[in-house]
Every structure is written in structure tokens, then in C-alpha cells.
Amino acid sequence: MKENNGRASFSSSFGVLVAMAGSAVGLGNMWRFPYLVGENGGAAFIIIYMIAVAFISLPIFITEFFIGRRAQADIFGAYEKLTGSKKWGTIGLFGLLAVICILSFYSVVGGWSVNYLGRAVAFEFTRADTSELGNIFSNFVSDPWLPLIFHTIFLLMTAVVVILGVEKGIESFAKVMMPVLFVIIILLAIRSMTLEGAGAGISYLFKPDFSKITRGTVIAAIGQAFFSLSVGCGTIITYGSYVSKNESIIKCSAGTAISDTLFAIIAGCAIMPAVFAFGISPSEGPGLVFVTLPYIFAQMPLGGVVAIFFFISLLLAAITSSISLLEVVVAFLSEERKMSRKKAVFCSFGLFWVVGALCSLSQGKLSDWTIFGMNFFDLLDYVSSNILMLIGGLLMMIFAGWKIGKKALKEELTNNGTLKIAPWLVNSIVFLIRYVAPIAIVAILFATYGIFY
């Protein structure tokens, strides 16, 4: 393994890009983005989402990358190493909590994907009575045992890759799977856009209706921009800490943001045209991928095969992201608690299994158990995207932009002046990190919690 001052590291620029893109591209793009677009009126939501990516999420991405690569340490150690004091390490707590929330429900949905891949391989959707497909989903998720078994399988698959390590596990897996994933999603989009009646879905995705925008739309778009780029919780600090000092932070961050956004839009093109071609309402909510799509597969020419490829890609997208979430905790346990990688994976597995099991049960047996009107699953989703990641991102930018400061940021973004990057670009990024993105986050926090009306 290539070592970087005794630390594991990614072996090539391509490896860094696919690992980062692997973290960003996930259920957020294929499961969450399409239903949010559907619930929030299509193209107008996409435009706000892209603005949020460019002006808020991407600056945080660069900030996390900066912190991780400069410190070469985990999400607590990094702050300590850069300041020499334990105090700032508290920021890491927001990240750790966010990661626990996200991976727990993520692994449950990952488990659903494994199960649905199995059903697709058995050609269950094309054989079932279409009116039954909604029941198949609700019976499955509310079953006390079956989803737990698949949650366990999904978490085990994630753990195996993480145990293999940064280069042999995470990087090698992403190098093969990310290209495969992009090819499959493009083929699926072509299939969907060539269906008769697909035009309505395409104009839904690309013709904005600004009258649909409300405060809720904006809040949802910003939450999604955090979630989809994996920012605000320390995944990019952790991955950044495995990146060599020769890579360009700006290039790699922009490359990841562009791949992630492109992927979300291509996934939208794979889903919406088919939804409209079959005359279904796009605002189906979280069931879109698991209820509406199987219904479409059942009726579409070649639907059985398309279903298999769709669920393979959903699963691949999910695993490369869950790996990055697990790695945050594993890096923390091995560096701060001096555990071996195996032991760290084992302990985190236990934690995620238990919290994930509660999420899974909250879809059935524990559905009456609500907190602030949400079941446990929805609560973790909400708290991570709309509170923890926002506050985490805000604190990271205050730390990097104000505590560590402009000079260090510029040094790291240009690799001490050795990269030829236009000064206006570096200055604008620093300005976004110090002013624009933090102010936008404070405004959105106020707007969300009803202080501004």
C-alpha cells in the first residue's frame, strides 16, 4: 500500500475522483432526488438545487477537503492537529452524529435495494398483478424480520470493503463500480426517454415553473444539496486525509460536484419520462423507486431486464456511499481509540446495526412511536440533512476561513503556489467559504425554524 507519512492513501488521481464521486453519488441521487423533484414541482427545484450546490455545498466540500488533506487525520484529530487544542475537535461531534443518523437509515434502504434486486432477478415485477406492487412494498417494509435480514446483508457488504482498507478496498471497488454505474444509468435513461409519451417527463424535468417555488422548496433543495454531495459530516475530511499533497483540491472537488449533479439529472431522465409515459403522478414520495418503478417495469418492453439493471445500479450507488460513511467512524476509532481496522469495523457495525434496526422497525412494528410527529426513520433523515449537516458545515467553514485563515487556504488550494490556478478563482472560493456560504446557512436555519416569516 502506498503510504503517506505512514498513513494509508489513495494511489492515483482517478482513484481519488472515483472514491469521492462514489461517496457523493448514491441513494441521494437515485432514490431521494427523483422523489424530491416530483414533490417540489420539477425543473424549478432542480435550478435551486444547482445554485445551492455551486454556492453552498461545493464551498463546504472544498473546506472539508482542505481540513482533511492539511491535517491528514480523522474528524476529531484533524481540528486538534491544525490548532494544537482539543476545543475545536467538538465540531467533529456534529459529523459523527450525522454519520450515525445517515448510515442507519441508509443501510435500511440499501437493504431494500438488495431485496428488490432479488425480486427483479426472479422477474417478480413482470409476473405480478400490477395492482399488487404497492402491497408488495408495504408488506415488505412493515415485516418485522425480512428488512432486518437485508439491512444486515447490506451492512456486511459495506463492512467487507472497508476492512480491506483505503486502497485495496475503497479505491479498487470504486474504480470498477463507478464506471459501470455511469454506463448503466445512461442506458436506462435512453430506454426511458425513447418510450412513447416520454416527452412530458422531459419537459417536467427541464421546463421550470417558478410559481411552484415556496420556502419549503428552497429548504428541501438545500438539504438535498448537502446530502447529495456528502458534505457537512466529515466524509470528505476523512477521504481528503488520504489524498496526496500533489492533487488539486479544486479540480477534484469540482469534478465530484459535476459528476454528482450530472448523475442526478441522468437518473431523473431514467425515471421521470417513464413515469409520465405511463400516466403516473410523479409526486409519489419515497415509494417512487420501489412502487412506481416496478409498476412501470411490469408494463415496459424489456421491463424485466431493465428492472435488474436498475436495481444493480441502485445497489452499487448505495454501497460506494455507505462505505464512505462507515470509513468516517472506522478512521475515528482507529486513530483516536487506537483500534485495529478490523476491530473498528466490528464495533461500528454493531452500532449501525442496532440504530438501523430501529429505523427498519419504525416502518412497521414501531410505526406508532413518533418524535416531533415523525417516525424514527424520518426523524434521522430530517435531523441529519436539515440540522446536523448544516451546522457541521457552518462550523467547518468558520474554522477553516476564520480560525485557520485565508493564507493557509490559499496555500493548500494552490499546493503552495505550484499549481497554476487563476488568482481570481482562488479568491472567489475563499470569499464563498468565509462569507457567502456561511451567511446562506444561517439564513436557511432561521428560515427553517420559523424565525423569519
Ligand code: PHE
Ligand atoms: N451523498 C450520498 C448520496 O447521495 C449520501 C451521503 C451523505 C454519503 C453523507 C456520505 C455522507 O446518497
